[in-house]
Amino acid sequence: MTENGATEGAEAQAGQQIQMRILGQYIRDMSFENVMAQKGLGTDVQPDVNVQVNLDAKKRAADHQFEVMIKTTIESKVKGSDDVLFLLELEYAGIFHIEGVPEQQMHPFLLIECPRMLFPFLRRIVSDVTRDGGFPPLNLDNIDFVGIYRNELTRRQAAEAAQATTN
Template identity: 75%
Template sequence: MAENGAPEGVQQPQVQMSVLGQFIRDMSFENVMAQKGVGADVQPDVSVQVALDAKKRSVENQYEVITKLNIESKSKDGSVVLFVLELEYVGIFNIAGVPEDQLHPFLLIECPRMLFPFLRRIVSDVTRDGGFPPLNLDNIDFVAIYRNELARRQQASAAEQPQQ
C-alpha cells in the first residue's frame, strides 16, 4: 500500500481547482439609524447569518458557488436596528479530480473558504462607507455550516416519513 492508502501503482486523481470569476450578484445596505435619526452613541450587537448554495454550470467541470450573508446590527438592548446588509456573492470555479461523493462538501466548504477574504473586505468597506466602523467578520466555520445543513435536511426528511 502507498502512503495515501491507495494500492501500489494506482494514482489518486489530482484535485484541481481554479477560480474563474467572482462577483456580487445582489447587495443591499440599509442605514436604518440614519433614516430614523438615532444618535450615533449606540453600542452595536451584530448578528451574521450565512447560507450556501452550489450549482453545476453547463460547461464541464464548472460550478457556481453562492454565499449569502444577512447581517443585522442592533443596539445592545435590541430596541434599535442600526443597519442591515444583505449580500449574495458568487464564485465560478473549475474543479477536476474530486470524487463524485466528495464534490458536494468540497463545493460548500472549500470554495466559500477561498472566497471569504474577498467577502470580508466587501463587508468591511460597505459598513465603513455606510457611516459605521468597518465590520471585520470573524472567520466562518464552513464545515459546521455544512454539517448543520445536513442534520437539518435529515431531520426534515425524517419528519416527512409516515409513522407506522
C-alpha cells in the same frame, strides 16, 4: 501489481490531483440600509451584530464548472433594543473549475472549500460597505463552513425523518 504491492488502478486514483481554479467572482446582489441615519438615532450606541450565512452551489453548463454562492445577512441593532442600526444583505459568488474530486466528495467540496476561497473577499466587501455606510468597518470573524455544512446535513436528515413519520 507494482513492485511495492499496490495495484495500478489505486496508483492512478492516488495520482490524480485535485485541480481548482477560480474563474471569476462577483457580487450577485447587495443591499445596505443605514436605518440609524434614516430614523435620526444618536451615534453613541452599543451595537449588537447578528450574522447569518447560507451557502448554495450549482453545476454550470460547461464541463467541470460550478457556481458557489455565500448569502450573508448582517443586522446590527442597538444592544438591548429592537432599534436597527443597519442591515446588509450580500450574495457573493464565484465560478470554479474543479477536476479530480470524486463524485461522492463533490458536494462537501463545493460547500466547504470553495466558500473558504471566497470568504476573504466577502469580508473585505463587508468591511468597506459598513465603513462607507457611516459605521466603523465590520471585520467578520472566520466562518466555520464545515460546521455550517454539518448543520445543514443534520437539518435535512431531521426533515426527512419527520416526513417519513408523517407518511
